[in-house]
Amino acid sequence: MIPAEFSYVRPSTVDEAVAALSGAGEDAKVLAGGQSLMPLLRLRLALPEVLVDLDRVDEMREIRDEGDNVFIGAMATHYNVIRDPLVPALVAKTTATVADPAVRHRGTFGGSLAHADPAGDLPAVMLALDATMVARSPRGSRDIPAADFFVDYLTSALEPDELLVGVRVPKLGDDWGFHYEKFHRTAQSWAVVGVAAAVQRSNGTVGAARIGLTNMGPYPIRASAVESAASGGPASADAFRSAAEAAAEATDPPSDLNGSADYRRHLARVLTARALTAAATV
Amino acid sequence: MPRIKVEVDGVTYEDDVEPRLLLVHYLRDRLGKVGTPIGCDTTNCGACTVLMDGLSVKSCSVLAVQADGRAITTIEGLGIDGQLHPMQQAFHEEHALQCGYCTPGMIMASLDLLRENADPSEDEIREGLEGNLCRCTGYQNIVRAVRRAADDMRGAAKEVTS
Ligand SMILES: Cc1cc2nc3c(=O)[nH]c(=O)nc-3n(C[C@H](O)[C@H](O)[C@H](O)COP(=O)(O)OP(=O)(O)OC[C@H]3O[C@@H](n4cnc5c(N)ncnc54)[C@H](O)[C@@H]3O)c2cc1C
Numbered sequence: 489m490i491p492a493e494f495s496y497v498r499p500s501t502v503d504e505a506v507a508a509l510s511g512a513g514e515d516a517k518v519l520a521g522g523q524s525l526m527p528l529l530r531l532r533l534a535l536p537e538v539l540v541d542l543d544r545v546d547e548m549r550e551i552r553d554e555g556d557n558v559f560i561g562a563m564a565t566h567y568n569v570i571r572d573p574l575v576p577a578l579v580a581k582t583t584a585t586v587a588d589p590a591v592r593h594r595g596t597f598g599g600s601l602a603h604a605d606p607a608g609d610l611p612a613v614m615l616a617l618d619a620t621m622v623a624r625s626p627r628g629s630r631d632i633p634a635a636d637f638f639v640d641y642l643t644s645a646l647e648p649d650e651l652l653v654g655v656r657v658p659k660l661g662d663d664w665g666f667h668y669e670k671f672h673r674t675a676q677s678w679a680v681v682g683v684a685a686a687v688q689r690s691n692g693t694v695g696a697a698r699i700g701l702t703n704m705g706p707y708p709i710r711a712s713a714v715e716s717a718a719s720g721g722p723a724s725a726d727a728f729r730s731a732a733e734a735a736a737e738a739t740d741p742p743s744d745l746n747g748s749a750d751y752r753r754h755l756a757r758v759l760t761a762r763a764l765t766a767a768a769t770v
Numbered sequence: 771m772p773r774i775k776v777e778v779d780g781v782t783y784e785d786d787v788e789p790r791l792l793l794v795h796y797l798r799d800r801l802g803k804v805g806t807p808i809g810c811d812t813t814n815c816g817a818c819t820v821l822m823d824g825l826s827v828k829s830c831s832v833l834a835v836q837a838d839g840r841a842i843t844t845i846e847g848l849g850i851d852g853q854l855h856p857m858q859q860a861f862h863e864e865h866a867l868q869c870g871y872c873t874p875g876m877i878m879a880s881l882d883l884l885r886e887n888a889d890p891s892e893d894e895i896r897e898g899l900e901g902n903l904c905r906c907t908g909y910q911n912i913v914r915a916v917r918r919a920a921d922d923m924r925g926a927a928k929e930v931t932s
């Protein structure tokens with residue numbers, strides 16, 4: 489189908505983009521890679537009056553080292569994120585599981601966070617890594633911790649006139665290992681359930697563990713019960729399996745064509761054990 | 771209406787386009803390049819795949835205005851002087867199509883794959899083509915065709931450099 493009419497603005501700097509978005513009123517939308525928005529426009533599920541296209545805002549594509557953090561510009565494409573050596577391993581590895589090559593050439597890091605799809609893979613990773621979203625509006629710049637950013641189904645904490653400029657992802661030391669375990673039914677598919685795990689090891693024990701769950705509720709969820717059960721314990725597959733028994737606690741998974749809520753709870757336990765084991769490379 | 775300047779298959783065009791015009795509709799309806807088909811509304815099928823500045827994109831999910839200043843290659847730009855491109859030839863010889871609807875997209879995605887990996891394994895081909903759906907062939911012959919084209923294209927590259 490053909491999208492409904494809209495007017496189109498193509499800023500080339502962040503300042504211009506912020507001005508364009510706030511000047512365009514209630515029914516304006518940001519266009520990033522378009523890999524989620526274009527289908528919505530074509531199906532006429534989204535009917536914006538103005539599209540603010542970030543495609544030429546080159547400063548938003550930058551990925552840079554900021555000491556304790558890596559700053560990933562919102563317009564960095566999945567393709568660039570996978571290939572940039574500055575990008576933390578868990579982010580790069582997870583991004584490589586997103587969609588297919590053509591979608592990864594256009595789809596952006598920021599777009600897949602701002603879209604806040606519960607089946608999206610990167611939100612759970614941002615949660616597990618305690619990343620900070622950096623937003624800009626006419627009122628200035630604002631930091632939003634990942635834990636506060638994903639508010640509800642397809643809803644982020646961004647105000648309608650706020651732009652996600654980029655994300656500060658903390659660097660974790662060499663004693664951390666990472667893994668993203670994604671269960672999906674066919675190629676190119678979204679996760680039925682996904683588990684992002686970061687594990688800090690010291691002499692065969694777990695110093696700390698961080699786990700983010702994909703598609704176990706309307707937004708990504710931190711598996712806190714598993715994190716405390718695993719921390720301080722042995723870094724062994726058995727210990728991870730028993731810690732992972734708590735993975736479905738405080739979750740609210742959907743039932744749909746890909747699986748029932750019960751099946752997803754089962755998957756969360758199994759995949760969490762696998763993700764922890766792989767992250768700790770035991 | 772925004773004015774765009776875009777190179778398609780080696781020819782530069784300048785046109786006024788409505789912002790909502792999809793790149794694939796621009797190619798088909800304005801330029802008459804109907805070699806690029808449309809198979810879905812959801813960015814899933816990959817039938818509409820073209821190269822934009824050398825990288826594969828689904829042209830149903832790019833606006834024509836976004837192609838302003840870019841170079842597009844479609845299936846119609848591959849053959850030279852009536853000769854099929856080695857990838858087209860390999861699809862033909864390996865019977866990698868039945869109805870042919872997915873073929874233009876498959877071929878463009880396959881070229882993108884070889885750009886990054888000149889000698890892909892069967893698994894790498896299947897992964898590289900995961901954004902392209904075929905309802906007919908069961909993919910076996912498509913994978914075979916890409917393997918064959920990879921061999922032919924590396925052979926040809928060696929001849930040129932030696
Ligand atoms: C076939 C297919 C398979 C896919 N599979 C997966 C998958 O397995 N895992 C996965 O995680 N994703 C998947 N995706 C989604 C893909 O990752 C998209 O790239 C992503 O969801 C949206 O990013 P985008 O840059 O295309 O954003 P767009 O589609 O341009 O925008 C999406 C939404 O975010 C808003 N937005 C975008 N950028 C900003 C910004 N900087 N500031 C404020 N608001 C913004 C837009 O206004 C819009 O509402 C798939 C998509 C397709 C088409």
Ligand code: FES
Pocket residue numbers: 807808809810811812813814815816817818819828829830831
């Ligand atoms: S027509 Fe199906 S992906 Fe473009």
Ligand code: FES
Pocket residue numbers: 866867868869870871872873903904905906907
């Ligand atoms: S040959 Fe018919 S869809 Fe592929």
